[in-house]
Amino acid sequence: KAGVTQTPRYLIKTRGQQVTLSCSPISGHRSVSWYQQTPGQGLQFLFEYFSETQRNKGNFPGRFSGRQFSNSRSEMNVSTLELGDSALYLCASSLSGGVSTDTQYFGPGTRLTVL
Amino acid sequence: AQSVTQLGSHVSVSEGALVLLRCNYSSSVPPYLFWYVQYPNQGLQLLLKYTSAATLVKGINGFEAEFKKSETSFHLTKPSAHMSDAAEYFCAVSNNAGNMLTFGGGTRLMVKP
Secondary structure (H helix, E strand, C coil), X not given: CCCCEEECCEEEEXXXXXXXXXXXXXXXXXXXXXXXXXXXXXXEEEEEEECCEEEEECCCCCCEEEEECCCCCEEXXXXXXXXXXXXXXXXXXXXXXXXXXXXXXECCCEEEEEC | CCEEEEECCEEEEECCCCEEEEEEEECCCCCCEEEEEECCCCCEXXXXXXXXXXXXEECHHHCEEEEEHHHCEXXXXXXXXXXXXXXXXXXXXXXXCCCCEEECCCEEEEEEC
């Protein structure tokens, strides 16, 4: 069974631009979560989607948004990029999103660099 | 709100020595706790998780962790370190709804030959 895939793996943007990252979950998984990883702030939860609905959201500004499609694939968008948005963005999928009962499988991440 | 503290951002051990990575949690309700490992340029891989079934949890690659409510701790151990264990390790706690993880700051484990 294929794992979680994220595209692109690396991305370079300039301040003020916007970016869209994609995540394809493991087949059959309906929950997709996004995390931002930076050296200074560590791993921080962005949001979680289940069956095309955002169920939970972390403490990030409105520039960060996401969506989920009917095939469970998810995208996240960051508008008006800032230097501080440079990070590794990780996507994780699970059957139903209940981390206490499911296992979250993480993708390899998308490394975003903002110049 | 739940939180997790990992003591020691860097830990160095010799090959064959005991590995002990510390994690303390803060939670108002019985937590679900996790340990993840991240190898360079890769995502996170689940090592083990505590869901109140047993206080001693065995995971993959010979790792285990013991939940101690009185100490609010969930330390990760491995009796004998291998070179391949060199990686960054994250302790995490889930929210009450079970759909969000809060991670500790991570501990980078270095294994000396």
